[in-house]
Amino acid sequence: MKSALIIIDKAPYGYEDAFSGFYVAIACLNRDLDADVLLVGDGVYAAMERQESEESIKFPNVGELCYLIFPEGSLFVHENSMLERGIKEKELVEAAEIINDEELYEIIRSKTVETAVIKI
Amino acid sequence: MIILSLLFIDNYLSNHLQIKIMNEKKTLTIILTEGPYRSQYANLAYELAMSALNNEYNINMFLYMDATHIPRRGQNPHSFPNVGHKYKKLLKKGADIRVCIRCATARGHACDPHSPYLKGIKITTVYDIPEWVLNSDKVISLG
Numbered sequence: 001m002k003s004a005l006i007i008i009d010k011a012p013y014g015y016e017d018a019f020s021g022f023y024v025a026i027a028c029l030n031r032d033l034d035a036d037v038l039l040v041g042d043g044v045y046a047a048m049e050r051q052e053s054e055e056s057i058k059f060p061n062v063g064e065l066c067y068l069i070f071p072e073g074s075l076f077v078h079e080n081s082m083l084e085r086g087i088k089e090k091e092l093v094e095a096a097e098i099i100n101d102e103e104l105y106e107i108i109r110s111k112t113v114e115t116a117v118i119k120i
Numbered sequence: 121m122i123i124l125s126l127l128f129i130d131n132y133l134s135n136h137l138q139i140k141i142m143n144e145k146k147t148l149t150i151i152l153t154e155g156p157y158r159s160q161y162a163n164l165a166y167e168l169a170m171s172a173l174n175n176e177y178n179i180n181m182f183l184y185m186d187a188t189h190i191p192r193r194g195q196n197p198h199s200f201p202n203v204g205h206k207y208k209k210l211l212k213k214g215a216d217i218r219v220c221i222r223c224a225t226a227r228g229h230a231c232d233p234h235s236p237y238l239k240g241i242k243i244t245t246v247y248d249i250p251e252w253v254l255n256s257d258k259v260i261s262l263g
Binding site: 020 | 245247250253257258259
């Protein structure tokens, strides 16, 4: 397979999943394997700017990990998931690429054959 | 004479290539993130892997996050089938099963002076994932 799409649908804190998902994406990119991250559902919280987890709960700042995959990898953020949670575009990290349902469909469709879809 | 030689070469090459194609096993990589018992993912991954092994696939399994609990020795569930025994069968059949060192260490497994894992389990890093993705025909994530 030629690339990886890491799907994260859990909130960045309270679960290890978002942190570990970014870890996989970073490892892939460091090994020259194309990798993108898709945030859906509660996963969209991972792309919010100005997270302060290190000071408050002593957990790595997942927002900062977003920048470690950029620009080699894309950080897709599902628009409807954002809107359902009252999150606005200006609240997201600069690396975030907001995608609507049609764009999500196209991304998934274009990555069915040679891409490993890894849901973390 | 030339035609006969060409036919011989052609026949040799086609047989040789056919054998080579038949010998090239496909590879399935399974990335598992859930631990045993709380969910059925470990059992499902076992069934998938065993079925693929029986169909001549190479099997890679990467155990990530809570899945690093799965291949521990000495499990003794009272109400469920023993997942450890199942993974021992996969190892015997030739599956390559690896656990993430970061996740295992966090859970107190990798630092144990006597390995807590079944014989044959490798403790490696998340960097095996891209390597395996590149060399796999199919990747399935469960959890």
